Amino acid sequence: SLQPPALVLVPQESLSSLTSARSQICRYPLGMTGGQIQDEDISASSQWSESTAARFGRLDFDNGDGDGAWCPDVASEPDGLKEYLQVDLRSLHFVTLVGTQGRHADGMGKEYAQRYRVQYSRDGSSWVGWKDRKGRQVIEGNRNTYDVVLKDLEPPIIARFVRFLPVTDLSQFVCMRVELYGCEWLDGLMSYSIPEGHQMIYRGLDVFFNDSVYDGVSTKGLGQLTDGTWGLDDFLHSHVYAMWPGYDYVGWSNKSFPKGYVEIFFEFDHVRNFTSMKVHCSNMFSRGVKLFRQVTCFFRSGSEWEADPVTFRPAEDRVTQASRFVAVPLGDRTASAIKCRFHFSDLWMLFSEVAFQSGSAVYNTSLTPQDPTHKVDDSNTRILIGCLVAIIAILFTIIVIILWRQVWQKMLEKASRRMLDDELTARLAVQTRAFSSHHSSLSSECGSTSNSTYERIFPLCADYQEPSRLIRKLPEFAHCMSCSVAPAAGGSDGAPHYAEADIISLQESSDNSSNSITAASMTLFSSTDSSMREFPRQKLTFKEKLGEGQFGEVHLCEADGMQDFLDEDLSIEGTNESPLLVAVKTLREDANKNARNDFLKEIRIMSRLRDPNIVRLLAVCVDTDPLCMITEYMENGDLNQFLCNLRLKELIGMAVQIASGMKYLSSLNFVHRDLATRNCLVGRNFTIKIADFGMSRNLYRGDYYRIQGRAVLPIRWMSWESILLGKFTMASDVWAFGVTLWEILTLCEEQPYSQLSDEQVIENTGEFFRDHGKQVYLPKPPCCPDKVYTELMLSCWRRNAKQRPSFQEIHAQLNESLA
CATH class of the missing domain: 2.60.120.260 (Galactose-binding domain-like)
Known part of the structure; x- marks a missing residue:
């Protein structure tokens, strides 16, 4: 008999193909x-x-x-x-x-x-x-x-x-x-209950918006909202051949709902902690169809609905009629059932897919649903006890290995400190520990045989840093965790955020081919004659809180007399005005010693970064606690919020500025590690400056994937080698630039890989590693020239990091496209 393939995959098509x-x-x-x-x-x-x-x-x-x-x-x-x-x-x-x-x-x-x-x-x-x-x-x-x-x-x-x-x-x-x-x-959605879809008559054509594959009798079923297929821009057409107009969507008319909203009830397998809900909607306003005006979601863990709902209003779009996913933040609310009321903003409201991102919550065992068909077999008790004993032994061995490695690492650090000046170890951000997880000595050697269901893959252990825990999510990697590899540098105590919410979160390149900070290049940072001047705290007037991170906060302030503290070569927008609006980053007084040292090192580094497309440090307040650094304030906020109704030339012009700033950072061998539109700020005359505010704002919480007890990672912007191997280089920043350019040219209307869950994004990075042609790329934005997509974006996402373009090449290519 014929052996079926271990992994059955159809040829990859564009993301607008028949299935998702x-x-x-x-x-x-x-x-x-x-x-x-x-x-x-x-x-x-x-x-x-x-x-x-x-x-x-x-x-x-x-x-x-x-x-x-x-x-x-x-x-x-x-x-x-x-x-x-x-x-x-x-x-x-x-x-x-x-x-x-x-x-x-x-x-x-x-x-x-x-x-x-x-x-x-x-x-x-x-x-x-x-x-x-x-x-x-x-x-x-x-x-x-x-x-x-x-x-x-x-x-x-x-x-x-x-x-x-x-x-x-x-x-x-x-x-x-x-x-x-x-x-x-992984969604855990057991059923949803919705009103019956309505019929539209459009120019004499009958358009039916019923849920035709719903498997519930009248309620408590699943159907088109979870079938993995989302509707086309024009709801009169369907992905599925020979189906009626409107088939891809479930929709309702405003006239049938006197309260002005449609209520949908979702029930899950157990209590979960919900991060976000993604709803695919039609926005063909020329035919009376728009995104929902507002959604209010109620949560229930027991028998009663909680009193405080979550309300979200998406941005209204009167320009683009393309369908899109709308991400609704759910604020890490805990529930086993959710009831959402979607308010009309026009005559019709059409949905084609709903997906939830959540994690299992800690809840009382009395609420755990009982398995109706399986009971505990007492004959397995001995096997269970044996497994527990084996697990305890393995954990004990791992603890011994961890302690031994920590002692060895401290010895190496002491030796390195005797050889290098303290300034040589200055870093702009605390290195995350997510990429130094300890491998088990009990794992089989690389290249050993396996009974894995999946095709076997052997990572090139000698060439890479030790894999992170994310690599274990791909089954074929789980058999190669005992490779002899060098541990990544340690971070600060506790569970660090991805970039620690630094205003600029930069790190020296970990690429061995790059010249990281040598004694020659560090002369830029070793002198003290250009240190920041102390700014009087009493001249800072608090306006509003911009965000917060693990160790500090960012405030909008008015600085009275700041003009006297500016260097002659510094051109700040609005310096003739008094007082000047500035962004002030503060360190909490209870921050640990490592965080305090990192904050001061960041000040030393930022005081020497001078480029028109990098946010500038203006002054500091370090005489007493809390420590403060004062930077430029970009009045138009971040690029993600600013992009709207811009012509292509203006969009490419913004990308040119980002490439220019990254070209400068790469010339200093710095790796940003979190390049995205949320971390690009917009000033007057469309001036773009690179920063790192994104992690400090709850608005972008859904852009980061949390590893429990460890790091928070922007996996949708990260290269495959950064996710799987913990390897950060200028080439991984180039990958992120390609995603950022995709954001710009799609006007940030949806999150990258919005159709994939976080787990599926990680699975897709495994396809990049395997390189069998099954990986999913971000699609070409509608307004993107073919040459920019094929010759620039796709080149940024090449599997081989050495084949990706440099920022110098990217900057030159984008300038050529403007000519």
């Missing part, structure tokens, strides 16, 4: 073939004999025991509703593909299922029969016993339990082997 990136990525075998699904999780309505029991229904799985398939004890009926083979996936999964095969029986079997149906359930009690988008339930199966036949489930299903029901005439016996393909359903 979730459907393209979620095509991993779920464990029937590889044995990850246990025998006790495979059951059947009946069996012909002990040798054709349910446990033998694994696709292409033959251990020499049994006849190589599941066969019911009687012939299946024509409707296929009696005999079934059932698989329990133990948790909710997004199932996109199924595979079937006939009986093996050492080549003697002739039984196979020519047709079959699929049923599924999320709770083990309520079962739903799958049907395709045109209502057909029967799936064409096998024509012989040995070929593996793969069938897309379109629409995909979200389920824990899946049944295969063979369909045949009464004269034929059938046997089946099966596999399911998909990935775990």
Whole structure:
């Protein structure tokens, strides 16, 4: 019999193809073939004999025991509703593909299922029969016993339990082997309840906005809002061939809701901590359709709804009629159910997809849903105790290794301090510890064999820093964690933010090919004759709080008499005005010693950075606590908020300024590590200056991925080697620049990879590492010239960091496009 591929993937198309990136990525075998699904999780309505029991229904799985398939004890009926083979996936999964095969029986079997149906359930009690988008339930199966036949489930299903029901005439016996393909359903959404969709009559054309694949009877189901397919810009057309106008959307008319809003109820598998909700909406205002004006979400963990809801108002767009995802921040609220009221802003409101980002919350065990079909087997107690003992032994070994490495690291640090001047170790930001996680001495060596379901990948251990914990999210990396690699530099105590909310979070390059800060280049920073002058605190008038980070806050202040403190070469917008608006970063008085030293080092470095596209340090207040640094204030805020209704030439002009600032930083061998539009500030006359305020503002909290107890990372802007290998270089900043340019040319209307969850973004970086052509790129923005996308953006995202352009080359190329 033929061996099915370990990973089944269709050819990658653009992100506007038939299915979403979730459907393209979620095509991993779920464990029937590889044995990850246990025998006790495979059951059947009946069996012909002990040798054709349910446990033998694994696709292409033959251990020499049994006849190589599941066969019911009687012939299946024509409707296929009696005999079934059932698989329990133990948790909710997004199932996109199924595979079937006939009986093996050492080549003697002739039984196979020519047709079959699929049923599924999320709770083990309520079962739903799958049907395709045109209502057909029967799936064409096998024509012989040995070929593996793969069938897309379109629409995909979200389920824990899946049944295969063979369909045949009464004269034929059938046997089946099966596999399911998909990935775990991380949203945790069990069901949603919505009002029935309405019908629009547009120029004599009937447009239906009903949820045609909803699998609930009247409520408590899932459907088009979670099917992984989002609507086109023009709702009259559909992704799916030969479907009616409006098929991709679920929509409602304002006239039918006297309160002015549509209420949608979402129920989840357990109590979760919610970060954000993403809603894909139509904005074809020329036909009376707009984004929702406001959404108010209520939360429930027990039996009562909490009194304080979360309210969000998206920015109104009267220029672009493109559909888009709207990210609704949910403020880390804890709940097992959410009720959201979406308010109309026009005659119609159309949704095609809703997704949630959340993590499991800590909650009382009495609220944990009980498994209705599985009970604890007391016979496994001894095995459980043995596992616990083994885990304790492993943890003890790891602790010993960690302590030994810390002692060794301190010895190395003492030796290095005797060789280098203190100024040589000046850094603009605390190095994150997320990329120095300790590897286990119990792991197998690189290159050892594995029973992994996934294709084997062996990282080049000698060339890279030690992988971070994110690398463990890709199964093939978990087998190579004992490689002999050098640990990354340590950071400050505690769990650091990605960039510690520094105004400019820069770090010397970790690329061995770059000349990091040598004694020659450090002369720029070693002198003290250019240190900042002390500014009188009493001349600072607080206006408003701009943001806060782990160790400090950023305030908007008026500085009276600041003109007297400015250097002759410093041109500050509005210096003739008195007082001058400035941004003041303060360090909390309770900050630890490391944070205090880093703050002072940052002042020393920033006082010497002089470039028209880098935020300038004006003065300091360090005579008493709290320590303060005073920088330019850019009156138009950050670039993410500023971009709106600008012509392409103006957008490219902004990108040129960002490239110019990064060219300057790269000339000093500094790596920014968090380049994005949220960290580019806008002054008068469209002046752009690079900073690092993004992490300090809750507005962009959803742009960062939190590793529990460790770092906060902007993974959607990071290169694959930064995420998987903890490697930060100028080339990784180039990658982030490509994403930033994409933000600019899309007018920041959506988050990069908005159609992917954080986990899927990390999975996609694994595809960049494997380099098999399956990685998903950001699509070309509608207003982006082909040459800018193909020759600049895509070159910034090349797998080989050495093949990416330098900022000098990027700056020159962008200038040429303006000519």
